[in-house]
Amino acid sequence: MLRIxxxxxxxxxFVCGIGNDSGVIEDQISFPxxxxxxxxxxxxxxxxxxxxxxxxxxSFGPINVDPNSPTYGYVTTTPKPGWANYDFLGTLKQxxxxxxxxxxxxxxxxxGEAKWGAAQGLDSCVYYTIGTGIGVGVYMEGRxxxxxxxxxxxxxxxxxxxxxxxxxxxxxxxxxxxxxxxxPAIEKRWHLKGNExxxxxxxxxxxxxxxxxxxxxxxxxxxxxxxxxxxGVMHQKQLFPMIRSYVQRNLxxxxxxxxxxxxxxxxxxxxxxxxxxxxxxxxALGVEAxxxxxxxxx
Amino acid sequence: MLRIxxxxxxxxxFVCGIGNDSGVIEDQISFPxxxxxxxxxxxxxxxxxxxxxxxxxxSFGPINVDPNSPTYGYVTTTPKPGWANYDFLGTLKQxxxxxxxxxxxxxxxxxGEAKWGAAQGLDSCVYYTIGTGIGVGVYMEGRxxxxxxxxxxxxxxxxxxxxxxxxxxxxxxxxxxxxxxxxPAIEKRWHLKGNExxxxxxxxxxxxxxxxxxxxxxxxxxxxxxxxxxxGVMHQKQLFPMIRSYVQRNLxxxxxxxxxxxxxxxxxxxxxxxxxxxxxxxxALGVEAxxxxxxxxx
Numbered sequence: 111m112l113r114i115x116x117x118x119x120x121x122x123x124f125v126c127g128i129g130n131d132s133g134v135i136e137d138q139i140s141f142p143x144x145x146x147x148x149x150x151x152x153x154x155x156x157x158x159x160x161x162x163x164x165x166x167x168x169s170f171g172p173i174n175v176d177p178n179s180p181t182y183g184y185v186t187t188t189p190k191p192g193w194a195n196y197d198f199l200g201t202l203k204q205x206x207x208x209x210x211x212x213x214x215x216x217x218x219x220x221x222g223e224a225k226w227g228a229a230q231g232l233d234s235c236v237y238y239t240i241g242t243g244i245g246v247g248v249y250m251e252g253r254x255x256x257x258x259x260x261x262x263x264x265x266x267x268x269x270x271x272x273x274x275x276x277x278x279x280x281x282x283x284x285x286x287x288x289x290x291x292x293x294p295a296i297e298k299r300w301h302l303k304g305n306e307x308x309x310x311x312x313x314x315x316x317x318x319x320x321x322x323x324x325x326x327x328x329x330x331x332x333x334x335x336x337x338x339x340x341x342g343v344m345h346q347k348q349l350f351p352m353i354r355s356y357v358q359r360n361l362x363x364x365x366x367x368x369x370x371x372x373x374x375x376x377x378x379x380x381x382x383x384x385x386x387x388x389x390x391x392x393x394a395l396g397v398e399a400x401x402x403x404x405x406x407x408x
Numbered sequence: 409m410l411r412i413x414x415x416x417x418x419x420x421x422f423v424c425g426i427g428n429d430s431g432v433i434e435d436q437i438s439f440p441x442x443x444x445x446x447x448x449x450x451x452x453x454x455x456x457x458x459x460x461x462x463x464x465x466x467s468f469g470p471i472n473v474d475p476n477s478p479t480y481g482y483v484t485t486t487p488k489p490g491w492a493n494y495d496f497l498g499t500l501k502q503x504x505x506x507x508x509x510x511x512x513x514x515x516x517x518x519x520g521e522a523k524w525g526a527a528q529g530l531d532s533c534v535y536y537t538i539g540t541g542i543g544v545g546v547y548m549e550g551r552x553x554x555x556x557x558x559x560x561x562x563x564x565x566x567x568x569x570x571x572x573x574x575x576x577x578x579x580x581x582x583x584x585x586x587x588x589x590x591x592p593a594i595e596k597r598w599h600l601k602g603n604e605x606x607x608x609x610x611x612x613x614x615x616x617x618x619x620x621x622x623x624x625x626x627x628x629x630x631x632x633x634x635x636x637x638x639x640g641v642m643h644q645k646q647l648f649p650m651i652r653s654y655v656q657r658n659l660x661x662x663x664x665x666x667x668x669x670x671x672x673x674x675x676x677x678x679x680x681x682x683x684x685x686x687x688x689x690x691x692a693l694g695v696e697a698x699x700x701x702x703x704x705x706x
Contacts, residue, residue, distance in 0.1 A: 172664070187664045234555045246629065253549040257532045257631030259665055266625040267658065269567045282662040327564040331544065331629060333555030360565065364580040366470070366485045367557055 115165035116392035129393040133226035145192035166211035166396025168218025209403035211395025220247030222391030227382030241341035244288040264288040291320040322356030413463035414690035427691040431524035443490035464509035464694025466516025507701035509693025518545030520689030525680030539639035542586040562586040589618040620654030
């Protein structure tokens, strides 16, 4: 059985693991994200002697995912100390002579969900992570979307709820989606962390309102075959029916399809890979890198 | 030289043409859109004896673009008399035994621009038409995006300008993007048609505000390599610099790339194919259909 390495490189913690090409994780470790030198040393130690055939990395960003760029594989403009303009991928390539997959953490998760999770068998999905920040991975027509840079869908502008005076916390945009709805915004608005608020607190209606608004625009703009909601905030399971209801109200029957009108419970869903969505996504990138490498040698 | 047929099927008028596989239109006619029987009769008369090798259709919608659906090729839920649930593609297939390309009018235009226009050589673009309605075509990673149905990006929700009390005209959503910014909304808000308003009328600042807001969210969500703005409203050329300025203000430097920070004049642009964007797009679909047909016979 093939052994593939996977790195879920988050801004707060790193998860490294070994899995196979069926999406099964066989071993994993986790450690806090420090400066890049310290963090990559732990990554390298973990994979040394693990004999992996490829490694997939789903990274916090922004990152450079353009293979034609001289800074492909770099973390670019992050405020995290030491990581801005850091050659993440290149550092690992110097140590491990295997094919590498490299994409954003959320694109990785979208890809993993398409391969083995809630979007299995579908050629499109959008994956949201709603937690410390908000990120969006986009998989359309069987391909991960990059484009000019890569999707940064957490920062779309949303229409403010008329009873919400909160100014937002995004340092770039103030009251963009992330500025109004990420975990730290919930905490700052209500003076309690999300997991300290009761399930029937008005915070969740407001949260569902903003999440649903972003999803509604995503459905109109991209028409994904499924929308997957992960991240710490989405552990609040009461959000799902509220979000679905707001999405239906927003669209108002305009997109005339059973997936949205009748089967929305299986259209807006939690990750099929659960809390492993990120690591499995990185694993999927590793598997894909190996497949492409083998094809290129034929 | 190959002769390819092209049909730009608009809700107001149809344009039929003949072109070659270099994107050159050699002949075209135009007539108002009537009920489907009358309209298709004119289409059929035009192409009879034209000896085309394939036909591409870019159609008003919503339409069914899922090749696995029994109603593939149908116009679906339009209020236009006679067109709802009409088998547009099937009717033509019964008459002409050639490969057909079939997509939305805006996806066709995006594809044509990618093949021969402003997005030539790029693997992604987003094409807006802003006129009687607002439509968005999406071409990402070298493929037109369909997904669940197809993009309907004219109806995304936008944040209302604080000095705009207009209630919007969308029958589904009231003050969605189309409801606030399509041509009929301009006319209803200001009691004059757009082309009767002077270039320095405050209408255009408001129009730029809404268009830029949608584009900003598209850039964040999809990261297209270029954004192309067509349609009757965009004949107001003074809108372009205003839109670019609002987009930069909205993004506030968050997407750190020269395309947006320095070269935005060549990032948000008019169609390279001008007023032929729609017909050339249909032509491009026809060329593609022929290429795929020939590949399938190898």
